[in-house]
Amino acid sequence: MSRVFRWESKVKYSRLLEISDLVTRFHTEEGVVKAVDGNSMHLDAGETLGIVGESGCGKTVTALSIMGLIENPGRIESGSILFRGDELLDKTPQEMQEIRGKEIAMVFQDPMNSLNPTLTVGDQIDRVLDFHTPLSRTEKRKRAIELLRQVEMPEPEKRLDNYPHQLSGGMRQRVLIAMALSCNPIVLILDEPTTALDVTIEAQIFELVDKLKAQYDMGIILITHDLSVVANSCDRVIVMYAGRIVEEAPVIDLYEDPLHPYTRGLLNSIPQLDKEEERLPSIPGEVPELINLPEGCNFSPRCQEAKERCPHDDPPLVKVGPGRRIACWMDNGA
Amino acid sequence: MGTPDASTSEQSDLSTSVMAPTTEKKHRGLLQEIWHNFKKNRLSLAGGIIVMIAVALAVFAPVLSPHDPVKQFRDPPGQHSPLPPLSRSEEGALFLLGSDKFGRDILSRALYGCRTLLQLATGSITIALALGLLMGGVAGYRKGSWVDELIMRVVDVMLSFPTLVLAIALVGAFGIGKTDIGPITLSNMYKIAIVIAITYSPAFARVMRGVVLQEMAEDYVDAAKMSGGAGWQILTGEIFVNTIPPMIVQASLNMATTVLTSASLSFLGLGLQPPRPSLGIMLNEARDYLFGGAWWYPLVPGFFILLIILGFNLLGDGLRDSLDPRQARRTQL
Numbered sequence: 001m002s003r004v005f006r007w008e009s010k011v012k013y014s015r016l017l018e019i020s021d022l023v024t025r026f027h028t029e030e031g032v033v034k035a036v037d038g039n040s041m042h043l044d045a046g047e048t049l050g051i052v053g054e055s056g057c058g059k060t061v062t063a064l065s066i067m068g069l070i071e072n073p074g075r076i077e078s079g080s081i082l083f084r085g086d087e088l089l090d091k092t093p094q095e096m097q098e099i100r101g102k103e104i105a106m107v108f109q110d111p112m113n114s115l116n117p118t119l120t121v122g123d124q125i126d127r128v129l130d131f132h133t134p135l136s137r138t139e140k141r142k143r144a145i146e147l148l149r150q151v152e153m154p155e156p157e158k159r160l161d162n163y164p165h166q167l168s169g170g171m172r173q174r175v176l177i178a179m180a181l182s183c184n185p186i187v188l189i190l191d192e193p194t195t196a197l198d199v200t201i202e203a204q205i206f207e208l209v210d211k212l213k214a215q216y217d218m219g220i221i222l223i224t225h226d227l228s229v230v231a232n233s234c235d236r237v238i239v240m241y242a243g244r245i246v247e248e249a250p251v252i253d254l255y256e257d258p259l260h261p262y263t264r265g266l267l268n269s270i271p272q273l274d275k276e277e278e279r280l281p282s283i284p285g286e287v288p289e290l291i292n293l294p295e296g297c298n299f300s301p302r303c304q305e306a307k308e309r310c311p312h313d314d315p316p317l318v319k320v321g322p323g324r325r326i327a328c329w330m331d332n333g334a
Numbered sequence: 335m336g337t338p339d340a341s342t343s344e345q346s347d348l349s350t351s352v353m354a355p356t357t358e359k360k361h362r363g364l365l366q367e368i369w370h371n372f373k374k375n376r377l378s379l380a381g382g383i384i385v386m387i388a389v390a391l392a393v394f395a396p397v398l399s400p401h402d403p404v405k406q407f408r409d410p411p412g413q414h415s416p417l418p419p420l421s422r423s424e425e426g427a428l429f430l431l432g433s434d435k436f437g438r439d440i441l442s443r444a445l446y447g448c449r450t451l452l453q454l455a456t457g458s459i460t461i462a463l464a465l466g467l468l469m470g471g472v473a474g475y476r477k478g479s480w481v482d483e484l485i486m487r488v489v490d491v492m493l494s495f496p497t498l499v500l501a502i503a504l505v506g507a508f509g510i511g512k513t514d515i516g517p518i519t520l521s522n523m524y525k526i527a528i529v530i531a532i533t534y535s536p537a538f539a540r541v542m543r544g545v546v547l548q549e550m551a552e553d554y555v556d557a558a559k560m561s562g563g564a565g566w567q568i569l570t571g572e573i574f575v576n577t578i579p580p581m582i583v584q585a586s587l588n589m590a591t592t593v594l595t596s597a598s599l600s601f602l603g604l605g606l607q608p609p610r611p612s613l614g615i616m617l618n619e620a621r622d623y624l625f626g627g628a629w630w631y632p633l634v635p636g637f638f639i640l641l642i643i644l645g646f647n648l649l650g651d652g653l654r655d656s657l658d659p660r661q662a663r664r665t666q667l
Binding site: 069098 | 553556559
């Protein structure tokens with residue numbers, strides 16, 4: 001049933017998400033945290049968008065804003081999130097609940113704790129199906145086995161009756177992906193899906209995600225702090241720093257010709273086997289606190305190429321090429 | 335690495351699981367796991383056995399009792415009730431553990447007393463648990479809202495009374511006879527069960543709220559929200575199952591004090607009414623003979639009460655340790 005519906009809808013909207021000027025702030029006792037500060041981005045069907053940045057740069061808050069799960073003291077102050085042309089910020093909590101898990105699904109950072117320890121794998125998949133579908137018991141079981149098979153879980157019939165503690169980290173992440181896929185989502189958000197996993201498992205998970213993306217024809221947002229992950233699995237990359245987008249580029253362009261000094265710094269700090277280096281270069285300093293951001297460009301205190309105007313004027317995010325945007329005075333024609 | 339097929343993926347998955355404390359090899363179910371932990375502790379096993387014996391005595395009281403618990407036998411010539419153990423009535427009935435001041439068989443009365451006491455305690459614990467789960471669950475899930483405030487302030491007020499005092503006050507309010515509420519007639523026993531349940535429900539509510547708050551901080555609750563669960567669905571479907579182990583422990587630990595409260599109410603004449611056999615009433619009647627040489631009279635009901643309370647205490651401790659080792663360590667600190 002949903003197949004037909006989705007096929008029709010896809011013809012209408014190849015642009016799945018259109019976020020413009022999103023501002024999400026947390027009003028804490030210490031002050032206002034500008035977690036997401038006026039960002040615009042979009043996601044098309046069938047593409048993987050990577051969002052990269054250090055911890056606390058607003059990646060996860062962006063994802064939670066899309067999901068409508070910003071909780072007190074946080075608030076989405078302004079902006080718009082269009083999901084297939086529909087304004088998500090105008091939806092009632094009930095309508096958002098319908099969308100979550102069914103149209104937009106999210107896989108969480110930590111597979112160790114994201115599964116309910118007292119329910120079997122099968123029960124947990126059933127519950128997501130219960131939220132959104134009227135399937136019967138046997139139908140749900142069939143669907144759960146099908147899902148586990150799709151995420152390449154060995155012996156899906158047997159695993160269905162396992163508890164999370166009987167599974168390894170990689171298997172748990174597969175279960176979480178299966179749960180996210182259970183209602184044929186249109187957008188899948190993966191929030192650091194492999195941070196807690198081994199490198200070998202990481203590679204397997206991403207291969208799986210790529211395969212499923214084609215199979216389900218979803219748009220994927222991949223949130224990570226690991227640029228090497230992005231290189232292998234994303235089509236387009238957004239680099240965020242202190243709540244703002246500093247650079248956006250197709251993945252190949254970003255690696256071949258990073259424009260923003262921050263992006264260059266990030267790329268330089270990836271260890272490379274073909275170069276012999278005494279010490280891995282790193283970006284000096286720390287991410288500024290989001291409560292008191294520096295004046296001017298947020299990155300200027302750490303930027304080695306900062307010019308005179310950088311600490312005073314905020315660089316706007318401007319288009320510099322096909323699919324490329326950058327927020328820096330330097331490469332801006334300035 | 336190359337393209338992973340099913341076998342390589344399983345291999346590498348297994349290699350990560352070596353680090354996890356529970357490996358796949360054991361593959362025990364949850365209940366087996368609990369039983370395995372439980373039987374390691376000798377004392378809790380003893381508690382379990384004591385409870386089972388007490389329950390068996392209560393269930394089979396009609397079969398095991400040598401006499402009718404309310405039948406008054408005539409004293410043999412030259413002797414006065416209470417009669418010591420192993421003596422006979424004029425009719426020739428053997429009092430294995432002696433008779434009481436009305437010439438009734440103490441053993442039979444004690445067995446029936448166990449029966450009513452356990453019925454009362456189980457009933458009231460069940461009602462208290464239900465009330466507590468509801469109040470604590472809602473308060474915890476709506477933390478900081480007016481509902482939470484309201485429920486928890488009521489709970490605070492009720493907890494500030496000593497249990498027995500509150501129970502006596504409630505009995506005073508409800509009376510000890512039968513009560514008709516519309517088409518339902520509540521017997522004395524039901525009313526006492528409800529009174530005790532009300533006095534114990536705040537304790538359950540508070541524990542439940544704490545457990546719910548603890549579980550709400552877990553990632554799986556966020557994950558459930560992300561897959562589109564409604565608030566009540568998450569509370570009943572995700573959080574509730576995780577509150578069962580600590581609540582079972584709480585129930586079994588409270589079982590002992592509930593038994594004591596039920597017996598105390600009867601002792602004070604505010605619980606079950608004579609001639610109904612009750613361990614509390616028996617103790618009350620035996621008061622006059624404490625120093626009169628009839629040692630068996632208070633000893634038998636006292637021993638049965640002790641047995642039941644000891645059993646439930648040991649069982650509760652053991653369950654706590656085996657259901658949640660983390661909890662055990664925390665309470666020891």
